[in-house]
Amino acid sequence: MKDLNDLQLKVLNLLKEDARRTPALLSTLLGESEDKIKNVVAQLEQEHVIVKYATVVNWSKIDDEKVTALIEVQITPERGRGFEGIAERIYLYPQVKSVYLMSGAYDLLVEVEGGNLREVANFVSEKLSPIDSVLSTKTNFILKKYKQDGIIFEDHQEDNRLMISP
Template sequence: MERILKILEENCRITDKEIATMLSLDESAVARARAEYEKAGVIMGYKACIDWDKTEDESTVAMIELKVTPQYGEGFDKIAKRIYDYPEVESVYLMSGSFDIMVLIRGRTMKEVAMFVSTKLAPMEAVVSTSTSFVLKKYKENGVIFRKEPDDEREVMGL
């Protein structure tokens, strides 16, 4: 049934009926599987993949590396929750290596992001240090390459 996930991962607007045809399954079986995946939290949502750079939107994304003191009995989970509950935070990862937590933030301007770091993240007790890097250009995200799909360049042969 993970084949259903593979198809949805590429195109979540495809119908259950079409998936059923492609995999030689019953439409109802696909609908059931999809509902179960949603319930179990395997499918976490169906979001459009948007290249904001092509819109009027001027928002900016930053990656912030945090060094954090883990808390007794809670590890990193408590501080992670405090961070990811902010709506401007897009992603939070616990990392191996020279820092502990990676935070992806989207803000309307660089200044807004900088303010968020200095007024919200940095003052948290457990946070030892922050290092902020702004994204200048997005080439590829979640497997999608951010450039116009080239036209079908296949020329017709005499067969």
């Protein structure tokens, strides 16, 4: 694991909030030269600390709505590799968006995206469940997203709570 300096952490946090921030804007916000910010970002990209710049899409606003499922997977770890080999086998499928090793009632949480319910169901029954180490799966379909990656999808009203003062 890499230790980051204060400037690197500040740049990462600002880009995480909004990846469209330019080096010029970051330099203004942080009081550093634009060249220094460009070098920091380039170094973070080269070291794969910054892996990707992504767009959060509210699919419910367009006709091409995707179906997303969170699949709880119980597995038997492989001797010598633990969960790594099975996780790799699963995350290489193009339908799989994320895979997490979890504590609790199941071992892996797999996020899958498909064009419809049948696509996701077929993935679970034809690709995921037949893996030898998979003991069980539990598929949960996302019905509605309210917030993702810090972005609120709904038009929300102002916070009308009263301020409490000492």
